[in-house]
Amino acid sequence: MTRHRLRARILDFMGAHEDGSRDDASLxxxxxxxxxxxxxxxxxxxxxARRAGxxxxxxxxxxxxxxxxxxxxxxxxxxxVFRTSGTxxxxxxxxxxxxxxxxDRAAEIQARRFLFPDERPLRFVLLSxxxxxxxxxxxxxMLDLLATRFCTTSRHYLSRGSVLAEELEKDLRDAEAxxxxxxxxxxxxxxVHAEDAxxxxxxxxxxxSRLMQTGGFKGxxxxxxxxxxxxxxxxxxxxxxERIVSEYGMTELSSxxxxxxxxxxxxxxxxxxxxxxxxxxxxxFPVDPESLAPVPDGELGILRIDDLANLDSIACIQTSDLARxxxxxxxxxxxxxxxxxxxxxxxxxxxLGGSA
Amino acid sequence: xxxxxxxxxxxxxxxxLAIAARFEALGAERRVELLLAAxxxxxxxIEPHVDELARTSGLRNANVRWGLSTTFETVTKDALxxxxxxxxxxxxxxxxxxxxxxxxxxxxxxxxxxxxxxxxVPLCLxxxxxxxxxxxxxxxxxxxxxxxxxxxxxxxxxxxxxxxSSRESDLVALLLGRCHTVAAYGSDETIRALRLRLGAGxxxxxxxxGLGLAFVEGDGTDDEVAAFADDVTAYDxxxxxxxxxxxxxxxxxxxxxxxxxxLAAASFRRPRGSLPIDVGAAxxxxxxxxxxxxxxxxxxxxxxxxxRATRPRLSPGYRNVSIVGVEDRDAFIALxxxxxxxxxxVGVGGMRPSELSLRLGCVPRICALGxxxxxxxxxxxxxxxxxxxxxxx
Numbered sequence: 001m002t003r004h005r006l007r008a009r010i011l012d013f014m015g016a017h018e019d020g021s022r023d024d025a026s027l028x029x030x031x032x033x034x035x036x037x038x039x040x041x042x043x044x045x046x047x048x049a050r051r052a053g054x055x056x057x058x059x060x061x062x063x064x065x066x067x068x069x070x071x072x073x074x075x076x077x078x079x080x081v082f083r084t085s086g087t088x089x090x091x092x093x094x095x096x097x098x099x100x101x102x103x104d105r106a107a108e109i110q111a112r113r114f115l116f117p118d119e120r121p122l123r124f125v126l127l128s129x130x131x132x133x134x135x136x137x138x139x140x141x142m143l144d145l146l147a148t149r150f151c152t153t154s155r156h157y158l159s160r161g162s163v164l165a166e167e168l169e170k171d172l173r174d175a176e177a178x179x180x181x182x183x184x185x186x187x188x189x190x191x192v193h194a195e196d197a198x199x200x201x202x203x204x205x206x207x208x209s210r211l212m213q214t215g216g217f218k219g220x221x222x223x224x225x226x227x228x229x230x231x232x233x234x235x236x237x238x239x240x241x242e243r244i245v246s247e248y249g250m251t252e253l254s255s256x257x258x259x260x261x262x263x264x265x266x267x268x269x270x271x272x273x274x275x276x277x278x279x280x281x282x283x284x285f286p287v288d289p290e291s292l293a294p295v296p297d298g299e300l301g302i303l304r305i306d307d308l309a310n311l312d313s314i315a316c317i318q319t320s321d322l323a324r325x326x327x328x329x330x331x332x333x334x335x336x337x338x339x340x341x342x343x344x345x346x347x348x349x350x351x352l353g354g355s356a
Numbered sequence: 357x358x359x360x361x362x363x364x365x366x367x368x369x370x371x372x373l374a375i376a377a378r379f380e381a382l383g384a385e386r387r388v389e390l391l392l393a394a395x396x397x398x399x400x401x402i403e404p405h406v407d408e409l410a411r412t413s414g415l416r417n418a419n420v421r422w423g424l425s426t427t428f429e430t431v432t433k434d435a436l437x438x439x440x441x442x443x444x445x446x447x448x449x450x451x452x453x454x455x456x457x458x459x460x461x462x463x464x465x466x467x468x469x470x471x472x473x474x475x476x477v478p479l480c481l482x483x484x485x486x487x488x489x490x491x492x493x494x495x496x497x498x499x500x501x502x503x504x505x506x507x508x509x510x511x512x513x514x515x516x517x518x519x520x521s522s523r524e525s526d527l528v529a530l531l532l533g534r535c536h537t538v539a540a541y542g543s544d545e546t547i548r549a550l551r552l553r554l555g556a557g558x559x560x561x562x563x564x565x566g567l568g569l570a571f572v573e574g575d576g577t578d579d580e581v582a583a584f585a586d587d588v589t590a591y592d593x594x595x596x597x598x599x600x601x602x603x604x605x606x607x608x609x610x611x612x613x614x615x616x617x618x619l620a621a622a623s624f625r626r627p628r629g630s631l632p633i634d635v636g637a638a639x640x641x642x643x644x645x646x647x648x649x650x651x652x653x654x655x656x657x658x659x660x661x662x663x664r665a666t667r668p669r670l671s672p673g674y675r676n677v678s679i680v681g682v683e684d685r686d687a688f689i690a691l692x693x694x695x696x697x698x699x700x701x702v703g704v705g706g707m708r709p710s711e712l713s714l715r716l717g718c719v720p721r722i723c724a725l726g727x728x729x730x731x732x733x734x735x736x737x738x739x740x741x742x743x744x745x746x747x748x749x
Contacts, residue, residue, distance in 0.1 A: 289637055
């Protein structure tokens with residue numbers, strides 16, 4: 001019953017702040033309540049919470065999702081389990097959901113605000129596997145969800161890790177000819193693969209077109225700096241640079257962060273800095289890696305994210321991402337190299353398949 | 357800058373090649389004398405450099421002093437002579453041992469004193485050495501070469517430390533192209549990249565990724581617990597000989613509780629150095645998993661994880677270590693074998709080191725607890741004798 005009531009209150013909170021307004025005092029109180037429920041229901045979190053000091057609930061390091069079940073319900077009640085990619089650690093982290101209503105609501109509100117504030121009919125070009133092909137990918141689920149809410153037609157152009165270049169070219173040429181704006185949504189490494197697959201072919205997509213990239217390269221393609229990537233994408237697809245944005249999300253979270261530049265451009269506002277804006281139901285701040293206390297604004301720390309939409313798992317997450325907070329938004333500096341030991345020691349852990 | 361460095365490196369290489377015959381002709385006995393004298397000279401003049409060594413290595417002063425003293429004490433006449441004698445004895449009967457020639461050395465920055473053994477072994481065998489150090493931690497190597505040069509002018513040409521980025525591919529090519537042997541310390545990626553650039557006939561001595569483990573039969577004595585704390589504390593557990601986990605047949609939790617006290621004492625004597633933020637991030641993850649699925653014993657600058665697992669989670673170093681219970685010695689041997697050549701040191705308690713024999717292909721240095729980071733100068737390295745690759749017959 002508590003969970004049911006909390007879920008309703010969280011949905012109300014999301015609805016009340018759909019416009020991006022923040023009420024951090026109420027958010028803090030709700031997060032405390034949610035974390036309390038979770039600490040009572042999840043043994044692994046209870047052990048962590050017992051040792052935590054300070055005014056904030058304990059945050060669970062993302063690696064724990066690889067080793068322990070972190071859900072307030074039994075696995076028989078799982079509706080969906082999203083898993084982290086298996087490229088960097090042998091064991092994949094699992095994020096279990098009893099229902100997806102909070103996830104869906106969070107994704108929809110954030111996407112409407114930062115990707116589709118103009119509510120314009122768009123054709124979706126998805127450089128990701130479909131949720132049917134990748135049922136445990138939270139990204140595939142989210143993109144398919146957005147397709148049901150914000151586009152006229154959508155198609156996936158990634159199959160078994162390869163870009164369907166001919167189909168992609170044909171459909172983009174059709175969009176050019178029909179003057180239908182396109183939203184290209186995909187992972188950074190898929191976009192790099194598309195760059196390679198498309199060769200010299202370039203496009204002038206109709207006004208209103210936009211592009212969202214997400215995720216790192218994870219060793220699946222050559223790496224490009226964010227600005228170099230934007231320049232290439234701009235030149236490839238004919239989409240203005242300010243309408244090319246990055247999304248930041250994690251399997252362990254239910255909410256996403258976006259750069260606000262596309263929204264500002266569509267609404268005719270001045271270009272904001274390229275920093276990630278947390279959703280109003282998310283508390284995100286870098287912490288000192290030793291004390292785990294928040295670091296002052298402008299200083300580098302490791303990013304902690306408290307996501308109210310993670311009701312059935314763990315709301316307070318400690319990532320390995322290095323970040324600084326500036327004017328309430330986040331500059332991501334990069335992902336710390338996990339448990340890769342220093343010097344001539346190594347991640348033999350990974351090489352040999354991690355711990356049992 | 358690159359042009360000046362190319363000129364300088366070119367010059368150093370030419371001089372080292374030109375001195376090779378004279379350096380060989382000095383004879384092993386004289387070279388040993390000079391190395392001993394240089395070590396004494398450096399040891400007596402090192403104190404003013406401790407602050408800077410601490411700053412550049414990231415270690416605290418007390419740990420720097422420990423590293424220096426335990427490294428200097430390995431340089432003895434017996435040790436150096438034994439390296440030469442072993443090399444002579446390894447050749448075919450009646451053959452003459454000769455140095456292979458100019459030796460290139462690619463140093464890594466994780467253990468600041470590692471330059472000493474890496475320089476001294478080829479030098480005592482008569483090979484001139486050009487060492488490439490990383491910019492952030494080349495001080496000890498420079499101090500060492502300065503002491504050598506001040507001891508005898510022959511070292512002005514017979515040894516040099518150069519500092520440049522590995523991305524300076526023209527300099528790397530120049531260095532690798534002129535040397536007869538190349539020893540490289542660093543990540544497996546670095547080793548792979550260097551191997552691809554070597555010319556035919558160059559003898560490559562790679563020292564890639566590695567780590568240490570410890571094994572205790574029984575519960576371990578208090579002395580063994582304290583000795584293991586020293587192994588963890590040394591170089592802030594950043595070396596390829598550093599133990600990431602201790603496996604024991606006795607009570608893991610009890611050992612961890614005793615180790616917590618021992619590490620608190622060791623850390624008081626030799627506090628941990630600064631924690632890089634990316635290591636801090638990894639440490640948070642590692643400790644969090646231990647808390648969630650087992651037990652974590654923490655101190656001011658260390659932690660000990662006890663988890664029910666069949667194999668330990670390797671830690672990010674910086675004084676984070678796992679204690680894992682194993683059924684028996686065979687279980688440890690099986691686990692150690694799974695690390696293959698990457699396992700570079702095994703500290704042993706509850707038995708004599710000589711009683712532990714590991715599987716083929718797994719060739720760490722096996723030693724008593726407390727000695728993991730104190731390899732003798734003449735010790736075999738990764739299963740090969742110290743002179744391996746550095747002499748011809």
